[in-house]
Amino acid sequence: MLPSTDPGASAPPERAALRREQSEVGLRCARRAQGVFTGASAVHLLVLEPAQALRAVPILLVLVLAAGVVLLPRRARSTSSARLVALSCALSLTALVMFVLSDLDLRAPTVLGCITMLASMALPTPMLALGASRRLPVFALAGLVPVLALSTAATLESGRAFFVALAVVVSWTGCWAIARWIAASVERADIGTRRLRTAHDAERRSSEDEARRRYDARLMHDTILATLTLVAHRGEGVPAQTLRERAAADLDLLQRLERSEEPPQDPPGDLPCALLPERFAAVDRRFRALGLEISWHAGDGGVPAHALEPLARATGECLENVRRHSGVRAVDVTIEQDEREVRVAVSDAGAGFDPRAVPAGRLGLAESVHGRLEAAGGSARVFSAPGAGTTVLMRIPR
Numbered sequence: 001m002l003p004s005t006d007p008g009a010s011a012p013p014e015r016a017a018l019r020r021e022q023s024e025v026g027l028r029c030a031r032r033a034q035g036v037f038t039g040a041s042a043v044h045l046l047v048l049e050p051a052q053a054l055r056a057v058p059i060l061l062v063l064v065l066a067a068g069v070v071l072l073p074r075r076a077r078s079t080s081s082a083r084l085v086a087l088s089c090a091l092s093l094t095a096l097v098m099f100v101l102s103d104l105d106l107r108a109p110t111v112l113g114c115i116t117m118l119a120s121m122a123l124p125t126p127m128l129a130l131g132a133s134r135r136l137p138v139f140a141l142a143g144l145v146p147v148l149a150l151s152t153a154a155t156l157e158s159g160r161a162f163f164v165a166l167a168v169v170v171s172w173t174g175c176w177a178i179a180r181w182i183a184a185s186v187e188r189a190d191i192g193t194r195r196l197r198t199a200h201d202a203e204r205r206s207s208e209d210e211a212r213r214r215y216d217a218r219l220m221h222d223t224i225l226a227t228l229t230l231v232a233h234r235g236e237g238v239p240a241q242t243l244r245e246r247a248a249a250d251l252d253l254l255q256r257l258e259r260s261e262e263p264p265q266d267p268p269g270d271l272p273c274a275l276l277p278e279r280f281a282a283v284d285r286r287f288r289a290l291g292l293e294i295s296w297h298a299g300d301g302g303v304p305a306h307a308l309e310p311l312a313r314a315t316g317e318c319l320e321n322v323r324r325h326s327g328v329r330a331v332d333v334t335i336e337q338d339e340r341e342v343r344v345a346v347s348d349a350g351a352g353f354d355p356r357a358v359p360a361g362r363l364g365l366a367e368s369v370h371g372r373l374e375a376a377g378g379s380a381r382v383f384s385a386p387g388a389g390t391t392v393l394m395r396i397p398r
Contacts, residue, residue, distance in 0.1 A: 014194075018186070018187060018190050019132055021186055021190065022131065022132040022182075022183045022186045022187070023129065023132065024081075025182060025186050026128050026129035026130065026131050026132070026179065026182055026183065027081040027082060027085065027128075027129045028081070029125075029128045029129075029182060030070075030085050030125050030126050030127075030128040030129040031070040031071070031081060031084065031085055032070075032071075033125040033128060034066075034067075034070050034085060034088050034089070034092075034122055034125040034126065035067045035068075035070040035071035035088070036067075036071075037117060037118075037121040037122035037125060038063055038066045038067040038070075038088065038092055038118070038122040039063075039064070039067035039071070040117060040121075040122075041063055041092075041114045041117045041118040041121075041122055042060055042063035042064055042067065042114075044110045044111070044113045044114035044117070045059065045060045045063070045110065045111075045114055046060070047110055048108065048110055048111070052104060052105060052108065052111075055102060055103060055104050056102075056104060056111075058098065059095050059098045059099065059102065059104075062091050062094055062095045062098065063091075063092070063095050063118075065091055066087075066088045066089075066091035066092045066095065066122075067088070069084050069087050069088050069091070070084050070085060070088045082129065085125075085126050085129060086126070089123060089126050092118055092122050092123050093123065093146070093147070093150075095118065096115070096118055096119060096123075096147065096150045096151065096154065097150060099111070099114075099115055099150075099154045100150055100153050100154045106154055106155060106157055106158055107157060107158040112155060112158055112160055112164070115151055115154050115155060115164065116151070116155075116164050116167055116168075118151075119147050119148075119150070119151035119164070119167075119168050120151075120164075120167045120168045120170075120171035120172070121171055123143065123147050124140075124143070124144075124147075124171055124172045124175035124176075125175065126143070127139065127140055127143075127172075127175050127176055127179045128175065128178065128179045128182060129179075130179060131178075131179035131180050131181070131182045131183030131184075132183040132186075132187075136176065136179060136180070137176075140172060140176050143172075144168070144169070144172050147168060147172075148165055148168050148169070151164050151165065151168055152164065152165050277303055277308055277312070279308050279309060279312035280296070280312050280315065280333075280335070282312075283312055283315055283316045283319065284296065286316070287316070287319045287320075287323065290323055291323070291329060292319060292322065292323055292329055292330075292331055293329050293330045293331070294319070294331055294332075294333055295330070295331070295332045295333070296333050296334075296335070297332065297333070297334040297335070297336075298334075298335040298336070303335070303337070303342055304342065304398055306376065306396075307342045307376065307378070307396040307398070310372045310373055310375070310376040310378070310396065311342065311344050311373075311378075311394060311396060313368070313372060314344075314368060314369045314372050314373055314380065314394050315333060315344055315346055315394070317365075317368035317369050318346035318369065318392045318394075319331060319333075319346065321365075321390075322346070322348045322350065322390075325350070325351065325353070326348045326350025326351055326352075326389075326390065327350045327351045328348055328349060328350040328351075330348070330349070331346065331347065331348045332345075332346070332347045332348070333345070333346050333347075334347075337398070339398065340397065340398060341378075341395045341396060341397050341398055342395065342396050342398060343393065343394065343395045344393075344394045344395075345391060345392070345393050345394070346391070346392045346394075347389065347390070347391040347392075348389055348390055348391075349389040350389055350390065351386070351387065352384045352385050352386050352387055352388045352389050352390050353384050353385075353386060353390065354384070354385065354386060355382045355384055365380075365382065369392065369394070373394055373395075373396060376396050377396060377397055378394065378395050378396030378397065379394075379395055380392060380393065380394045380395075381393045
């Protein structure tokens with residue numbers, strides 16, 4: 001087999017798998033080629049004169065059987081395919097011996113054509129299954145010598161023995177080269193597949209790392225940065241105990257992120273909206289402690305677990321924006337759903353703003369709301385205008 005050019009040498013299991021693949025591909029090629037060329041050799045005997053045709057019937061039957069054993073079984077395992085190729089080769093060699101021992105007119109062009117095709121094209125095809133073997137030259141030489149001797153003996157009287165022998169040698173050499181090429185092609189395909197798999201794994205890990213960074217950035221913005229903003233404003237309107245509790249919770253979050261742990265989440269399953277899911281209840285407690293007056297409106301039904309976490313965190317970011325920018329304390333949060341999606345609307349009657357004027361680099365709406373919902377397959381829309389309040393409609397498919 002041609003040496004590998006892959007910079008990373010295959011581990012033994014990978015090398016064994018490659019050998020099996022090379023053997024399977026070679027066997028499929030050998031079966032098809034052997035069946036076609038053996039059958040084509042048999043066709044020559046069908047156009048003999050009647051007297052000669054009767055004498056050629058035993059040889060014809062052997063050749064038909066040799067072609068049939070490799071062509072008829074559609075789905076055979078590798079071991080079975082190898083046995084079928086060996087059996088067909090033995091039958092073809094038997095037919096060549098029968099030519100030497102028969103009383104056929106070996107000078108007839110059709111007989112010469114049958115012998116030449118059988119010896120030069122049908123019999124070397126088993127080499128296609130051995131392209132990855134280091135002992136291929138030994139097998140090739142061991143098969144070539146008897147075939148060359150028999151074909152020369154069968155065509156000696158015709159005066160065409162030299163040309164038949166030349167065709168046999170050239171064809172066997174060509175078949176040997178094709179066998180090596182097939183094995184090398186399978187190896188190149190295997191190397192390409194492994195490189196693609198490695199690149200895909202690297203891309204997947206990169207995407208996962210990027211998703212993790214974005215997730216951490218949203219958490220940082222929704223929790224730690226909000227707390228730092230309160231501290232920067234000297235905690236105006238916020239009890240000192242609330243600030244201490246938030247700082248402790250943020251410290252715990254930082255430690256979890258450093259250990260690559262997920263923040264605690266509710267167990268999977270549907271939670272009743274009418275009782276206010278714990279995630280939203282935690283948001284309610286947090287922002288009531290900061291002075292917001294939140295009116296919750298929730299219908300009956302259950303919130304899917306996959307939608308609960310991103311909606312609750314995005315709602316928290318919307319409430320933080322209300323607290324910091326709206327100039328009002330009252331805010332309405334509506335949770336509803338149907339068979340297609342879960343929706344949360346956060347509305348206030350505050351100062352409002354122009355959504356088109358928000359800088360692109362701001363993390364709040366871009367990451368903590370839009371980015372978080374898009375990562376869960378959902379979306380968000382912002383309805384606002386200066387002096388007209390703000391409504392953020394968030395939705396995630398069920």
